[in-house]
Amino acid sequence: MINEIVSMNGYGFYVWSAFSFTLISFTTLYFATKIQLSKEQKKFAYKFGSLSVQKATAARLQNINREILSNTSNI
Amino acid sequence: MFKSFEPNKIFAITSKAPKYVFSLFIIVLTIGLTEALFLSPEDYKQSDAVRIMYVHVPAAWISLGIFSSLALLSVGSFVFKNKNFALIAKSLAPSGFVFNIIALVTGSIWGKPTWGTWWAWDARITSMLILALFYGMYLLAWRIYENNEQVIKITSLIAILGVVNVPIIKFSVDWWNTLHQPASINILSTNTAIHSSMLIPLSIMTAAFVLFSLLIFLMKYNTELIKVKNKGLDRL
Numbered sequence: 637m638i639n640e641i642v643s644m645n646g647y648g649f650y651v652w653s654a655f656s657f658t659l660i661s662f663t664t665l666y667f668a669t670k671i672q673l674s675k676e677q678k679k680f681a682y683k684f685g686s687l688s689v690q691k692a693t694a695a696r697l698q699n700i701n702r703e704i705l706s707n708t709s710n711i
Numbered sequence: 712m713f714k715s716f717e718p719n720k721i722f723a724i725t726s727k728a729p730k731y732v733f734s735l736f737i738i739v740l741t742i743g744l745t746e747a748l749f750l751s752p753e754d755y756k757q758s759d760a761v762r763i764m765y766v767h768v769p770a771a772w773i774s775l776g777i778f779s780s781l782a783l784l785s786v787g788s789f790v791f792k793n794k795n796f797a798l799i800a801k802s803l804a805p806s807g808f809v810f811n812i813i814a815l816v817t818g819s820i821w822g823k824p825t826w827g828t829w830w831a832w833d834a835r836i837t838s839m840l841i842l843a844l845f846y847g848m849y850l851l852a853w854r855i856y857e858n859n860e861q862v863i864k865i866t867s868l869i870a871i872l873g874v875v876n877v878p879i880i881k882f883s884v885d886w887w888n889t890l891h892q893p894a895s896i897n898i899l900s901t902n903t904a905i906h907s908s909m910l911i912p913l914s915i916m917t918a919a920f921v922l923f924s925l926l927i928f929l930m931k932y933n934t935e936l937i938k939v940k941n942k943g944l945d946r947l
Contacts, residue, residue: 641748641749644758644759644760644762645753645758645759646758646759647758647759647760647762647824648759650760650763650820650821650823650824651748651759651760651762651763653820654763654766654767654816654817654820654821655744655747655748655762655766657813657816657817657820658766658770658813658817661809661812661813662809662923665805665806665809665927666923666926666927669805669927669930669931669934670930672931672934673930673931673933673934673937676934676937676938676941677937679937679941680937680940680941680944683941683944683945684944687944695944
């Protein structure tokens with residue numbers, strides 16, 4: 637049974653390489669994108685933290701800034 | 712008209728959506744892989760090599776669809792002077808490029824057992840390679856140019872020029888004698904040359920690939936919005 641699945645009537649090498657290449661590409665793209673997103677979120681949190689109280693209060697008025705900060709704490 | 716699509720308003724949705732899309736993607740992909748690799752029948756001519764179709768065809772469809780969207784969004788950014796269109800296009804491009812590469816590589820792997828060669832300078836394959844070059848130029852332009860106005864113009868031009876290649880890819884198998892088989896599925900009619908036992912896994916795998924491109928788009932779009940906000944904090 638397992639041999640049949642692996643060999644795929646003699647086409648196993650082609651079938652498994654095509655599916656493996658697809659899944660490896662997906663994994664690489666997913667993690668590359670995730671790392672990039674985390675990096676930008678951390679950068680934002682750092683910059684936000686170094687703002688003066690007055691500037692931070694002004695920046696916090698924007699919904700999007702609050703959203704980014706709330707997501708950053710989940711990293 | 713486009714005010715409800717402003718980044719500030721939609722970030723709340725785009726930042727929360729990826730985790731749900733990811734879960735759905737894993738479920739659909741698991742069902743799709745089970746169907747494609749184990750449950751679907753082998754072909755009477757190609758035997759089990761036909762299973763490569765379940766990754767090759769959806770990848771090719773999505774890469775063409777994404778490039779067409781890039782061109783539409785580029786026209787939109789020119790006509791409506793809305794930079795958000797360019798941001799959406801920029802976020803779509805990486806997954807489109809990866810799907811294009813997957814279509815080329817899996818096509819090449821499928822070519823060996825069916826045609827006896829890994830590569831042929833056939834009209835369909837060559838035009839897909841040209842599409843990959845346009846994707847490459849598009850992504851490189853975003854990396855090379857610093858000036859925002861300039862990069863939007865250049866990338867829009869690349870997308871609009873490159874979209875000319877999309878109908879060439881689609882009709883290449885009808886216009887020229889090629890090794891590549893003609894389309895088996897026509898979305899504009901109910902006539903398909905594929906039996907439902909193969910059409911169902913193909914549809915499930917297509918749905919999984921669409922969900923994956925949506926996931927990458929959302930993550931990339933959020934990254935781009937945060938980059939914009941980072942620049943905004945610098946100006947404070």
